[in-house]
Every structure is written in C-alpha cells, then in structure tokens.
Amino acid sequence: MTSPSTIRQKFLTHPSELGVVAVDFSGGQCKPGVDAAPNALISAGLLEQLRHDLGYDLHGDSDVHSYNDYIPKGVPDPDYRGMKNPLSVSAVTETLSSRVYAQAKEGRFVLTLGGDHSIAIGTISGMAKAIRERLAGKDIAVIWVDAHADINTPETSDSGNIHGMPVAFLTGLAKTDRKDIFGWLHTDQLISVNKLVYIGLRDVDRGEKQILRENGIRAFSMHDIDRHGIGRVMEMALAHIGSDTPIHLSFDVDALDPQWAPSTGTPVRGGLTLREGDYIAECVHETGQLIAMDLVEVNPSLEEKGASETIRAGCSLVRCALGDTLL
Numbered sequence: 299m300t301s302p303s304t305i306r307q308k309f310l311t312h313p314s315e316l317g318v319v320a321v322d323f324s325g326g327q328c329k330p331g332v333d334a335a336p337n338a339l340i341s342a343g344l345l346e347q348l349r350h351d352l353g354y355d356l357h358g359d360s361d362v363h364s365y366n367d368y369i370p371k372g373v374p375d376p377d378y379r380g381m382k383n384p385l386s387v388s389a390v391t392e393t394l395s396s397r398v399y400a401q402a403k404e405g406r407f408v409l410t411l412g413g414d415h416s417i418a419i420g421t422i423s424g425m426a427k428a429i430r431e432r433l434a435g436k437d438i439a440v441i442w443v444d445a446h447a448d449i450n451t452p453e454t455s456d457s458g459n460i461h462g463m464p465v466a467f468l469t470g471l472a473k474t475d476r477k478d479i480f481g482w483l484h485t486d487q488l489i490s491v492n493k494l495v496y497i498g499l500r501d502v503d504r505g506e507k508q509i510l511r512e513n514g515i516r517a518f519s520m521h522d523i524d525r526h527g528i529g530r531v532m533e534m535a536l537a538h539i540g541s542d543t544p545i546h547l548s549f550d551v552d553a554l555d556p557q558w559a560p561s562t563g564t565p566v567r568g569g570l571t572l573r574e575g576d577y578i579a580e581c582v583h584e585t586g587q588l589i590a591m592d593l594v595e596v597n598p599s600l601e602e603k604g605a606s607e608t609i610r611a612g613c614s615l616v617r618c619a620l621g622d623t624l625l
C-alpha cells in the first residue's frame with residue numbers, strides 16, 4: 299500500500315486515510331464569522347490538495363456539516379458560572395466528540411477544521427477515548443499551539459467565552475456540575491496535564507499563569523522561541539512527550555503573527571512566523587506519532603484583505619502536518 303508520507307506511522311492502522319471533520323461553530327466566542335472557516339478552507343482547495351498532491355483517501359465530511367443543528371432548540375441558554383452559551387457549546391462538542399471518535403476508531407488520522415477553539419473539547423475527548431480503546435488504555439499527548447493558553451476555568455475567566463476554557467475542561471481542572479454542561483465528559487475522554495505542551499504563548503491571563511505553574515505544565519512561550527529557536531523548542535517539546543505517545547496537534551491560527559494570519563478573532567502581535575508554524579507541523583509529522591490535528595480560529599470575515607493570506611497559511615499548516623515537505 300502506498301502512503302502519502304515516507305514517515306512510518308506508529309499509531310495509525312490506516313495511515314493513508316483521513317477522517318475529515320468540518321465544524322462550522324462559533325459559539326465559544328462572540329465574533330461571528332469563524333463558523334465560515336471550514337467552507338473557506340475547502341473552497342480554497344485544501345481537501346483537493348490533500349487528495350491529489352498528498353494522495354490521501356478522504357473520509358468523513360466532504361463539505362461542511364452544520365453543527366448548529368445540535369444546539370438545543372427552543373431552550374434558553376443563559377450564562378452559567380459566567381460561561382456564555384454553555385448549553386450550546388456542550389451539546390455541539392458532545393456530538394463532535396462522537397464523530398471524531400468514530401473516525402479515529404477506524405485507525406485514521408482525524409483532521410478537524412474549525413470553528414472556534416471550544417471545539418477542541420469535542421475533538422480531543424473523542425481522540426482520547428478512541429486511542430484508549432484501540433491501544434490498551436494508552437494516553438494521548440496534546441501539543442497546543444496558540445497565543446493563548448485557553449486554560450481558564452469558568453471561575454478564572456474574565457470574558458466567559460468558552461474558547462478560553464477548553465484545556466481546563468479536557469484536563470479536569472474545570473469541574474462540571476451539570477449533566478447538560480459538559481457532564482458528558484468522562485475520565486476516559488480526558489488528558490493528563492503531564493502530556494500537555496504549549497507552544498507560542500504570549501497572552502496568558504494571571505489566573506492561567508497560576509494554573510500552569512501549580513500543575514507544572516510544560517509551556518514554551520515566544521520568549522523561549524526567541525531564546526532557543528524553534529528547532530530546539532520542538533526537540534524539548536517532543537522529548538517531554540516521549541516517543542511512545544500518540545500526539546494530537548491543536549493549532550490555533552492566532553499562534554501565527556498577525557502579519558501572516560490577520561483574520562482571527564483575538565490576534566496578538568509578536569507571534570510565530572509562517573515558517574515557524576509550518577516547522578512545528580513538519581516536526582510533529584516526522585515523529586510518526588501524530589494522530590489528529592485541529593485547525594481553528596480562522597475568521598475569514600475579519601480583516602477582509604488578510605482573509606486569503608490567513609486561509610493560505612491555514613492550508614499550509616495542515617499540509618505540513620500531513621507530510622508535505624519542501625523537498
């Protein structure tokens with residue numbers, strides 16, 4: 299069987315198959331438009347590139363599946379513990395989790411196109427469960443590439459936007475006390491703080507800094523990238539995870555500097571170059587351990603002039619994570 303990549307995949311039983319999940323959901327934050335990203339990425343030819351140029355067999359969504367259909371109809375969704383749209387985000391991520399799980403169970407790589415970053419509650423929980431079932435209880439690691447840590451609990455969050463909280467729910471640091479608000483998340487869907495690595499941080503809230511410190515979470519900020527260079531940072535990040543752990547890459551396009559990715563809801567200056575972003579994706583692919591990627595927070599409706607640049611950057615990141623090489 300031919301493979302799209304020369305790298306031997308350690309944890310995928312069908313390395314040439316790709317489970318695509320396109321999520322048009324923006325309820326984890328307040329700016330409209332991020333729900334249009336999957337369509338924009340697909341229209342820009344991303345899936346065709348993966349099929350034709352890289353040779354993947356595509357499964358799952360060939361166009362965008364409307365996740366807004368899973369928002370409970372006719373029920374009010376008031377703030378709860380400060381969280382905005384809690385019922386909606388919980389319902390959508392629960393459905394997403396089972397869809398990602400179904401693709402991952404087949405031994406495929408799962409590519410999720412978001413959507414805001416709250417959807418990672420669905421993607422990572424689905425992957426964690428599928429890998430534990432497929433590989434005798436094995437835990438997954440998560441590389442979270444982002445300007446922000448997204449690890450606020452409802453109690454530490456100032457904005458109440460759930461896209462700033464997914465890591466807190468996925469690690470169990472944020473507790474659920476209602477069945478209809480993330481009560482569906484069970485321990486076999488959670489990840490360990492020891493298997494979580496951040497890259498690209500530069501806008502971390504005070505409460506989040508405390509959470510990172512108290513839990514000894516490995517985080518490489520832009521300061522670390524300036525000091526060591528992206529090459530050394532990736533060596534350290536991958537050494538922390540180890541060579542025997544499947545990796546889920548959750549890539550927020552706002553990790554890139556707004557110069558390369560201006561069309562995103564919460565841009566922060568002083569970010570990764572396009573090449574540094576691609577390099578992260580290339581490096582993780584080269585391990586043979588990458589089992590899933592999320593690309594989130596592309597918002598084509600913001601910075602109209604920069605939308606095509608941001609979409610191109612997003613397509614490039616995905617291709618690199620899936621084995622595209624410069625030579």
Ligand SMILES: [Mn+2]
Pocket residue numbers: 415444446448461550595
């Ligand atoms: Mn994020």
